[in-house]
Amino acid sequence: MRALLSFALLLLILLPPHTATAAAESLVIPASRFGAIESYYRPAEAAALAVGWDRVIFEWRYLQPNGPADWDTSHIPDQWLQDAANAHREIVGLIKNAPYWATGSDLLGAPPLGLEKPINDPTNYFSAFMTRIVTYYSTRWNIHHWFIYNEPDIRPEDGSQYEFSGSEMDYYHIVKVAYKTAHAADSKVVVHLAGMTWWHDVVNNRPLYLTRFLHIALKDPEALKNGLFFDVLSIHVYGWTRIVWDMSFQLKSITASVGFPKPIWIDEVNARPTVDGDWHMGDNGSPVSLDEQASFIIQASALGLGLGAERIGIYRFYDDQPPEKVEPWGLIRHDGTHRPGYDALRTVIREFSATTSARRTSQQGVSVVKLIQPGRVVTVLWNETDQPITIHTPFVEGAQLLSPVGAALDLMQSGRAYELVLPPCHWPCFVAGEPRVLIETVAGNTLINSTPPIYEIINTLQTRID
Numbered sequence: 452m453r454a455l456l457s458f459a460l461l462l463l464i465l466l467p468p469h470t471a472t473a474a475a476e477s478l479v480i481p482a483s484r485f486g487a488i489e490s491y492y493r494p495a496e497a498a499a500l501a502v503g504w505d506r507v508i509f510e511w512r513y514l515q516p517n518g519p520a521d522w523d524t525s526h527i528p529d530q531w532l533q534d535a536a537n538a539h540r541e542i543v544g545l546i547k548n549a550p551y552w553a554t555g556s557d558l559l560g561a562p563p564l565g566l567e568k569p570i571n572d573p574t575n576y577f578s579a580f581m582t583r584i585v586t587y588y589s590t591r592w593n594i595h596h597w598f599i600y601n602e603p604d605i606r607p608e609d610g611s612q613y614e615f616s617g618s619e620m621d622y623y624h625i626v627k628v629a630y631k632t633a634h635a636a637d638s639k640v641v642v643h644l645a646g647m648t649w650w651h652d653v654v655n656n657r658p659l660y661l662t663r664f665l666h667i668a669l670k671d672p673e674a675l676k677n678g679l680f681f682d683v684l685s686i687h688v689y690g691w692t693r694i695v696w697d698m699s700f701q702l703k704s705i706t707a708s709v710g711f712p713k714p715i716w717i718d719e720v721n722a723r724p725t726v727d728g729d730w731h732m733g734d735n736g737s738p739v740s741l742d743e744q745a746s747f748i749i750q751a752s753a754l755g756l757g758l759g760a761e762r763i764g765i766y767r768f769y770d771d772q773p774p775e776k777v778e779p780w781g782l783i784r785h786d787g788t789h790r791p792g793y794d795a796l797r798t799v800i801r802e803f804s805a806t807t808s809a810r811r812t813s814q815q816g817v818s819v820v821k822l823i824q825p826g827r828v829v830t831v832l833w834n835e836t837d838q839p840i841t842i843h844t845p846f847v848e849g850a851q852l853l854s855p856v857g858a859a860l861d862l863m864q865s866g867r868a869y870e871l872v873l874p875p876c877h878w879p880c881f882v883a884g885e886p887r888v889l890i891e892t893v894a895g896n897t898l899i900n901s902t903p904p905i906y907e908i909i910n911t912l913q914t915r916i917d
Contacts (some may be wrong), residue, residue: 604660834884
């Protein structure tokens with residue numbers, strides 16, 4: 452983590468300032484746009500927020516512990532899936548961890564044997580497993596989205612947190628088999644490339660895993676005819692407001708640059724609080740308060756829409772163990788009480804879900820994401836600096852201003868403009884300043900068709916980089 456922090460500070464200085472305006476993204480509007488990972492632990496609260504989707508991990512080693520004839524679904528309780536169905540919350544699956552009998556290895560995360568065999572060959576164990584799991588869960592529980600493994604860019608040499616020990620070629624063959632088999636078994640299936648951390652390659656001075664994967668795929672004529680054997684690019688991003696945009700934009704651009712643009716899901720995003728009442732976790736120089744976690748959820752969700760992400764998922768909904776046993780990412784604590792991030796997710800779902808297009812600008816220390824919705828515009832603004840910034844924005848009758856947790860804030864009028872004070876971030880500003888959510892109802896289409904708003908910045912910025 453110290454290495455990540457040092458690199459992040461360096462990158463903050465070296466990256467060029469954001470002055471460009473992002474083009475408007477036309478967005479698909481799924482009913483299940485915003486998700487919360489592992490919300491199955493707290494189904495009533497997930498339903499109360501109208502959480503749209505959840506991700507469940509399906510471990511192959513538990514489904515078929517002793518051989519290919521096994522089929523034990525007990526590690527995924529039917530009640531989780533039924534609760535989700537009752538609340539119209541879509542379940543997506545993540546497949547990982549082949550059983551030892553299928554790998555010939557006692558190393559968890561080893562690639563399965565037989566990947567080079569045809570998908571109808573019974574000794575291609577992964578193909579047979581994929582056919583069974585996709586058929587079973589699509590017909591019984593309407594599950595059609597499948598992530599193929601998780602964070603393969605964390606390599607065994609990076610430490611003990613890796614989940615896949617095979618090579619890039621091994622992972623390519625896993626994805627290829629999964630894609631061909633799943634599409635044969637389910638006409639509605641959507642195959643997701645594993646979410647990747649990005650950081651582990653950068654700090655270890657390696658080419659990005661996605662680039663290495665594509666380098667292999669582009670040499671396979673069969674891949675060129677099948678969209679490189681995946682349907683969706685998945686992204687995991689944590690802890691730093693600015694990197695949500697920079698990292699996701701870079702990964703999205705890589706697939707587009709080789710002629711295969713892909714929809715993106717930011718399926719894991721959050722900032723882990725390091726202080727919660729009397730409980731403290733070491734922060735290595737980058738403390739995150741509960742309020743900053745809430746701010747980050749608003750910022751990351753707005754930026755995700757600005758990037759054109761189809762879905763965004765907060766990891767995680769609930770801490771199923773006390774903080775001394777696991778890192779407490781949850782919006783709900785182990786004792787069932789809510790962190791402010793819970794209310795921030797409510798704000799996101801309630802105010803952002805109807806967005807049909809989004810535009811982003813960032814200049815002079817102010818980030819603005821304009822979310823275009825039927826009959827209204829929702830503008831999310833925040834301060835990227837450690838000094839307060841006051842701006843004027845055009846007056847619109849009946850506008851509302853909200854805090855990250857959805858509390859109504861006073862709008863100060865100055866002539867034919869509103870005056871907004873954007874709070875500063877706390878140095879080193881990994882989480883930007885507390886955002887403001889401005890909601891403007893529009894009778895016509897003037898605001899909707901306008902270019903991104905230009906805000907008058909009142910005070911001179913003195914941004915500290917030291």
